[in-house]
Amino acid sequence: GQNIDQPTEMTATEGAIVQINCTYQTSGFNGLFWYQQHAGEAPTFLSYNVLDGLEEKGRFSSFLSRSKGYSYLLLKELQMKDSASYLCAVKSLGGNTPLVFGKGTRLSVIA
Amino acid sequence: DADVTQTPRNRITKTGKRIMLECSQTKGHDRMYWYRQDPGLGLRLIYYSFDVKDINKGEISDGYSVSRQAQAKFSLSLESAIPNQTALYFCATSAEGRGAHSYNEQFFGPGTRLTVL
Numbered sequence: 001g002q003n004i005d006q007p008t009e010m011t012a013t014e015g016a017i018v019q020i021n022c023t024y025q026t027s028g029f030n031g032l033f034w035y036q037q038h039a040g041e042a043p044t045f046l047s048y049n050v051l052d053g054l055e056e057k058g059r060f061s062s063f064l065s066r067s068k069g070y071s072y073l074l075l076k077e078l079q080m081k082d083s084a085s086y087l088c089a090v091k092s093l094g095g096n097t098p099l100v101f102g103k104g105t106r107l108s109v110i111a
Numbered sequence: 112d113a114d115v116t117q118t119p120r121n122r123i124t125k126t127g128k129r130i131m132l133e134c135s136q137t138k139g140h141d142r143m144y145w146y147r148q149d150p151g152l153g154l155r156l157i158y159y160s161f162d163v164k165d166i167n168k169g170e171i172s173d174g175y176s177v178s179r180q181a182q183a184k185f186s187l188s189l190e191s192a193i194p195n196q197t198a199l200y201f202c203a204t205s206a207e208g209r210g211a212h213s214y215n216e217q218f219f220g221p222g223t224r225l226t227v228l
Contacts, residue, residue, distance in 0.1 A: 008151075033216060042201060042219035043154070087154065096161055098144060098169070099217060103153035 002026040004102035006088050011108045012078055020073045020086050020105045028093030034062050034073045035087040037104065043087055046073070075107075083109045114138045115220035117202050123226045130189045132223050134202030142205045143185040144217065145169075145177060147198040154201065160185055161207075192227040199224050 003025045012018040024032070031050040035043040049055055049064035049071060061074040073086055085104040091097070115136045124130055134143065145157040156169030158177040166177060174196060178186045189196055202220040 040199075040222070040224075042221050043217075044219070045216040048216060098156055098159050100156075101146075101154040103151065 002090060002092065002100045004088055004090055004100060006086075006102045006105045008103070009106045009108070011110060012075075014078055014080060014109055014111050016078050017074065017076050018078060018107065020075070020107065022071045022073070022088030022102060024069050024071070024088070024090045024102075026069075026090050026092050026100075029066060029069075029090065030093045031091040032062075032064055032071050033089040033091070033099065034060075034071075035089065035101075037085045037087060039084070046086075078109050080109050080111070083107060115202060115204055115218055117200075117220040117223050119223060120221065121224045123228065124192055125228050126191075126193055128192050128227075130192050130225065132187045132189075132200055132202075132225070134185045134187070134220055136183050136202075136204045136218075136220075138204055138206075138218060139182075140204040140206050140218075141182060142207060142215075143179065144203040144205075145175075145185065145187045146201045146203065147171070147196075148201060148222075149198050157187065157200075189225075189227075192225075194227045197225060197227045 005023045034046040037043040047062035054063045059076045064071045085106045087104045088102040089099040118133045141162045144159040146154045155171050160179045176188045200223045203217040205215045205217045
């Protein structure tokens, strides 16, 4: 089976940096996704990691350590519009296995 | 135009009624999914289909059924709605991954907010 853990809520200040962690346990890892979801809206794709290391994309970066079953999403220069839920999702080996999503981390950016 | 559409966007119904939620996509993807989302519980997979002839149960399929009418259409039915099926329902699609590093991310529809009284 799979188990994915993320903090439920986080609060950070506009202009600051925040790191959202995700730990996972899976039999056969084949990639990790981060999605952003604003309240009442659809999740939208942010990043994908399958190899160890940091992937940078503008203000957002995502890190993966497969040996530790650990990923984080790093948001820099926080803006009020970054207030949203951030979902970690794991892909397992096997072409016909759907993603498993964590419960999400609700980030509030305050002035 | 949206690539993944869901109808209706909002629905209020009564206990015991049959409800159908529809999903259409223009992305040409073979794979389609239905999720429900409840506060504090995240996205939970109800059913998924990897092609027109393939239907699979997800984590929480009891009380639901699906129909894959065509590559572009995937419908979710609640045969006899009950109040604890009140939730936000999302349809999603993805391409089949090809190559060592293709990741075929999921694209989500805008959601259907269902309330069962």
